[in-house]
Amino acid sequence: MICVLNVTVRSADYFINLPNSFMPTINITLYGDIASHGGGKYIASLDLELPEGAIMDDLLQTIGLDPEDRGYLFINAILHDMPGLYASQETRLKEGDHVGIFSIRHMWPYQYRDGIRMSNALKEAMKERGEMRNTYRENPKN
Amino acid sequence: MARKILRINMGDLSHAYEEVPEKWAKWAGRGLTSTIIADEVDPTCHPLGPNNKLVIAPGWVSGTPAAPSSGRTSFGGKSPLTGTIKEANSGGLSSQKIAKLGLAAIIIEGMPKDGAWYTLVVTKDGVAFESADDVLGKGMYEVDEILWKKYPSKPAVIGIGPVGEEKLSNAGISVNDPENKPGRYAGRGGLGAVMGARGVKAIVVDDTDGPGVEIADMDLFKTGRKKLTDAITSHDLTKPNGGLNSFGTNVLMNIINEAGGLPTRNFSAGQFEGAAKISGEMVAEMVEKREAGMTGHGCHPGCIIKCSNIYPDADGEELVSCVEYETAWAMGANCGIDDLDYVAMMTRECNDLGLDTIEAGNTVAIAMEGGLIEFGDKEAALGLYDEIRQMSPLGRILGQGVEATAKAFGVHRIPTVKGQSMPAYEPRAIKGIGVTYATSTMGADHTAGYTIAPEIAGVGGKVDPLSNEGKAELSLTFQAATAFVDSTGYCLFIAFPILDIPDGWAGMAESVAGVMGMDITGDDVIPMGKEILKIERDFNMKAGFTAQDDRPPEFMRYEKLPPHDEVWTVNDEVLDEVYAWVNGK
Numbered sequence: 097m098i099c100v101l102n103v104t105v106r107s108a109d110y111f112i113n114l115p116n117s118f119m120p121t122i123n124i125t126l127y128g129d130i131a132s133h134g135g136g137k138y139i140a141s142l143d144l145e146l147p148e149g150a151i152m153d154d155l156l157q158t159i160g161l162d163p164e165d166r167g168y169l170f171i172n173a174i175l176h177d178m179p180g181l182y183a184s185q186e187t188r189l190k191e192g193d194h195v196g197i198f199s200i201r202h203m204w205p206y207q208y209r210d211g212i213r214m215s216n217a218l219k220e221a222m223k224e225r226g227e228m229r230n231t232y233r234e235n236p237k238n
Numbered sequence: 239m240a241r242k243i244l245r246i247n248m249g250d251l252s253h254a255y256e257e258v259p260e261k262w263a264k265w266a267g268r269g270l271t272s273t274i275i276a277d278e279v280d281p282t283c284h285p286l287g288p289n290n291k292l293v294i295a296p297g298w299v300s301g302t303p304a305a306p307s308s309g310r311t312s313f314g315g316k317s318p319l320t321g322t323i324k325e326a327n328s329g330g331l332s333s334q335k336i337a338k339l340g341l342a343a344i345i346i347e348g349m350p351k352d353g354a355w356y357t358l359v360v361t362k363d364g365v366a367f368e369s370a371d372d373v374l375g376k377g378m379y380e381v382d383e384i385l386w387k388k389y390p391s392k393p394a395v396i397g398i399g400p401v402g403e404e405k406l407s408n409a410g411i412s413v414n415d416p417e418n419k420p421g422r423y424a425g426r427g428g429l430g431a432v433m434g435a436r437g438v439k440a441i442v443v444d445d446t447d448g449p450g451v452e453i454a455d456m457d458l459f460k461t462g463r464k465k466l467t468d469a470i471t472s473h474d475l476t477k478p479n480g481g482l483n484s485f486g487t488n489v490l491m492n493i494i495n496e497a498g499g500l501p502t503r504n505f506s507a508g509q510f511e512g513a514a515k516i517s518g519e520m521v522a523e524m525v526e527k528r529e530a531g532m533t534g535h536g537c538h539p540g541c542i543i544k545c546s547n548i549y550p551d552a553d554g555e556e557l558v559s560c561v562e563y564e565t566a567w568a569m570g571a572n573c574g575i576d577d578l579d580y581v582a583m584m585t586r587e588c589n590d591l592g593l594d595t596i597e598a599g600n601t602v603a604i605a606m607e608g609g610l611i612e613f614g615d616k617e618a619a620l621g622l623y624d625e626i627r628q629m630s631p632l633g634r635i636l637g638q639g640v641e642a643t644a645k646a647f648g649v650h651r652i653p654t655v656k657g658q659s660m661p662a663y664e665p666r667a668i669k670g671i672g673v674t675y676a677t678s679t680m681g682a683d684h685t686a687g688y689t690i691a692p693e694i695a696g697v698g699g700k701v702d703p704l705s706n707e708g709k710a711e712l713s714l715t716f717q718a719a720t721a722f723v724d725s726t727g728y729c730l731f732i733a734f735p736i737l738d739i740p741d742g743w744a745g746m747a748e749s750v751a752g753v754m755g756m757d758i759t760g761d762d763v764i765p766m767g768k769e770i771l772k773i774e775r776d777f778n779m780k781a782g783f784t785a786q787d788d789r790p791p792e793f794m795r796y797e798k799l800p801p802h803d804e805v806w807t808v809n810d811e812v813l814d815e816v817y818a819w820v821n822g823k
Contacts, residue, residue, distance in 0.1 A: 127492050127519055138520070139517070139519045139523070141514075172801075173496060173498035173509065173802065175497060198492070200474065201480055201481040201484060202481050202485075202489055202493060203489055203490070204490065206737075207670060207674065208671060208684075210712075211668050211669030211670045211671075212499060212668055213498070228737070229738060230474075230475060230738050231738060233474070
């Protein structure tokens with residue numbers, strides 16, 4: 097079943113000195129084994145409050161997800177990252193964003209994503225590495 | 239022993255073994271079915287009339303020892319759904335057993351003069367024409383069970399359900415799986431109706447004491463086999479406990495939904511709020527929760543990817559195998575239904591009746607759009623399969639597929655190309671697949687263009703995947719590579735590891751070369767695939783198809799698809815470019 101959590105993060109040292117007390121709420125869905133970071137088995141959905149100005153890296157740290165265990169990543173139906181790429185780490189999150197994160201084991205063949213919306217940062221990263229890969233991990237055999 | 243052609247004439251109930259003509263000798267699987275159809279079937283014939291044929295062919299490596307995931311059988315004919323040439327392929331038991339009987343292909347032609355129905359029993363000794371009275375009118379679950387009791391050698395059972403008997407255009411051809419269940423379908427294009435029109439209810443294939451598959455160069459075969467096996471078993475997507483093994487093809491449901499490309503409620507939106515509830519992740523959770531069924535199920539002996547599943551009901555009993563992505567999407571998201579148990583029940587209905595699940599789900603969605611029932615009404619949707627089972631007038635319309643149903647209910651949002659409805663990827667959001675949908679020789683088909691690395695395809699420096707300008711060449715290259723893989727007998731999912739691991743690509747070609755004694759390498763894959771496409775395209779042109787048929791549905795040009803509010807923007811010139819080389823331009 098889908099696990100729904102409400103997680104409020106207020107005490108992380110990293111954020112203590114940030115100005116303003118407004119805490120944007122981000123909706124996150126985790127798919128695959130990484131759902132355990134949201135209290136689920138294979139799917140977990142949670143609302144997370146993060147300090148204003150938080151970036152994707154902060155979100156992953158807050159839920160304890162190693163970026164290397166992260167596969168496809170979407171923000172508001174736009175692909176922001178791929179397995180083995182790290183184009184989304186600096187992306188700033190805002191109130192009401194929906195973030196979908198998939199495990200490293202998820203697949204999405206190129207022919208089924210050819211032409212979809214992508215962030216500019218991801219486009220640039222893929223231009224360097226070639227777009228038609230299933231994974232950008234250095235060694236997909238591992 | 240050289241491979242033979244087994245020709246079965248249903249007009250006089252005779253059969254004959256023939257040498258494989260030189261012109262056909264290098265082909266297997268899809269390459270062979272399409273070549274035979276092009277040579278022997280009048281492209282203008284009626285698909286259900288006496289001049290169409292059904293051709294069944296295993297792939298190049300089918301039946302060889304331990305070739306990984308090599309159990310695909312190709313079925314070919316002129317399609318009653320599309321009017322084009324058609325190849326649909328399936329897993330299950332048939333490919334390896336046909337190959338081990340030393341057969342390159344089975345050609346079924348003619349029609350019984352007496353209107354009787356037959357079960358063909360194919361063994362090393364020939365063909366027996368048995369009465370089908372004991373299985374006629376029955377669903378495929380019962381047919382498989384009856385025939386395994388009658389023939390205890392656990393043969394392959396190729397069969398059609400009641401929909402095929404009635405020669406409706408959405409009739410698929412079933413192949414039993416290792417547990418003798420009918421979940422493996424050469425589903426698309428109505429070839430079950432072509433089989434029914436020959437008076438054949440079932441084909442039993444018993445390979446006992448068959449001659450086996452001759453391998454021309456065992457060392458080369460083994461070298462290629464090892465490379466390919468290593469690639470499959472080590473890649474994230476296809477290795478044990480990898481993405482496909484864990485969540486099946488339905489691993490795509492949530493991804494496509496997050497991307498906004500999941501056709502929802504008859505292609506009126508790109509996201510479905512209930513997607514997670516019918517996804518592969520949810521299938522895995524239900525299997526664990528109910529402590530029954532399984533993921534990581536293999537659909538044929540020797541599969542090492544094992545992307546299939548067995549879905550259990552609430553009582554822990556097997557409900558159906560399998561709930562895969564296209565099926566869950568067609569029955570679920572596209573009908574606004576988020577109940578996995580109902581998706582599974584409708585899938586079982588399709589397996590039993592002999593329906594292609596993609597076309598069936600799309601058809602129900604059209605009926606919903608037309609006001610017959612409401613989107614999301616799962617009980618009513620399940621009830622429509624009863625209409626088909628009873629062959630009521632409504633059921634007969636539904637059994638004809640999307641376009642016939644759309645006409646019956648006055649619907650203009652019709653997601654078809656060349657008469658065949660689209661699978662689970664929205665072309666307005668995923669434009670590359672739209673190019674392939676529009677131009678495929680088979681009608682809208684998600685398996686017509688699997689990606690290969692551009693440097694392998696020889697188009698590496700010439701195309702920009704981020705631009706529409708390169709889409710024609712890419713689509714053609716992908717379609718050619720797929721036509722080749724469809725001829726190997728390998729599952730198309732080997733495409734994933736061989737994209738990222740070049741040794742796997744070489745291994746695929748070397749294993750084929752080893753079996754056939756052909757002098758081919760990975761460099762020959764695209765040229766040979768294009769040969770197949772040309773044969774198919776020529777057939778379609780003779781059948782009356784033109785470039786104007788290579789178009790996505792009109793509504794996609796003006797209806798914006800949420801959430802991105804996109805329309806189809808690829809120019810017709812790009813579409814025309816894909817097959818310009820066949821048209822002599």
